[in-house]
Amino acid sequence: MSTQRDRARLLVDKHGRTFAAEASITLRDKPAPLWQLLVLTLLLSTRISSEIALATARELFSASWRTPQHLRESTWQQRVDALGRGGYRRYDESTATRLDEAAALLMDRWSGDLRRLRDEAEADSSRLSSLLQEFTGIGPTGADIFLREAQAVWPQVRPLVDPLVRKGAKAAELPEEARALAELVGEDEFANLASALVRIARDPALLDDLDS
Known part of the structure; x- marks a missing residue:
């Protein structure tokens, strides 16, 4: 059974490209x-x-x-x-x-x-x-x-989550609280995880990719 850290890693790898x-x-x-x-x-x-x-x-x-x-x-x-x-x-x-x-x-x-x-x-x-x-x-x-x-480049405000990130985290069965979520990935990858969770919030079917 995969851990939350494993799941976060997969999310970053598959869906973590930022809009920027x-x-x-x-x-x-x-x-x-x-x-x-x-x-x-x-x-x-x-x-x-x-x-x-x-x-x-x-x-x-x-x-x-x-x-x-x-x-x-x-x-x-x-x-x-x-x-x-x-x-x-x-x-x-x-x-x-x-x-x-x-x-x-x-x-x-x-x-x-x-x-x-x-x-x-x-x-x-x-x-x-x-x-x-x-x-x-x-x-x-x-x-x-x-x-x-x-x-991603302003560590002063990191980790930061918004309602869409929390929605994605809930769907992915990951912590919704910012610091708990940030503990699952490296500090410089948190923005990528947030981007992935936004995609999950918008299209929960993307979670199916994690198990394929």
């Missing part, structure tokens, strides 16, 4: 990749499939808008066109505006560096969530997405 990795973001504790994660979070925060959001993020980054400064150098129409190429058509016009607003806010208030936002919140997850929600288009769920991924 899928969007071709090499996540580091640096301004540019953290901005890219914020862009991805904005895209994932609308009622559109994660596959389209990921494809659209890759399209935006291929247009060289990998920093808020470069995004602000684009025109609204250029952003609309890029969003459309990624398949993000229902929300392309409003999102083109929100991306520019996000870049402006980040540059004006935190000098383009989300680490300054983290420091302002003193790495407190609830305060971080509130500050992230100051970006138009990011609500509580969006803040959860950002922090779930950012904890």
Whole structure:
């Protein structure tokens, strides 16, 4: 019989790829990749499939808008066109505006560096969530997405679980409490386990893979 640690290991190996990795973001504790994660979070925060959001993020980054400064150098129409190429058509016009607003806010208030936002919140997850929600288009769920991924490079907030991670943990018969869950994997793999559990929460049938 497999242990919870074994089960967590299988989850990480089979389903633990983060959304950032899928969007071709090499996540580091640096301004540019953290901005890219914020862009991805904005895209994932609308009622559109994660596959389209990921494809659209890759399209935006291929247009060289990998920093808020470069995004602000684009025109609204250029952003609309890029969003459309990624398949993000229902929300392309409003999102083109929100991306520019996000870049402006980040540059004006935190000098383009989300680490300054983290420091302002003193790495407190609830305060971080509130500050992230100051970006138009990011609500509580969006803040959860950002922090779930950012904890890979922000050990100050790790281990962090949100309702979707807890739902997945319950389905996988793993601990729902953050520290107990974190004990099942290496510290640098917790974000991957969280990503896997989100996938399980969305599609419990994926658990069948663990026994195959």
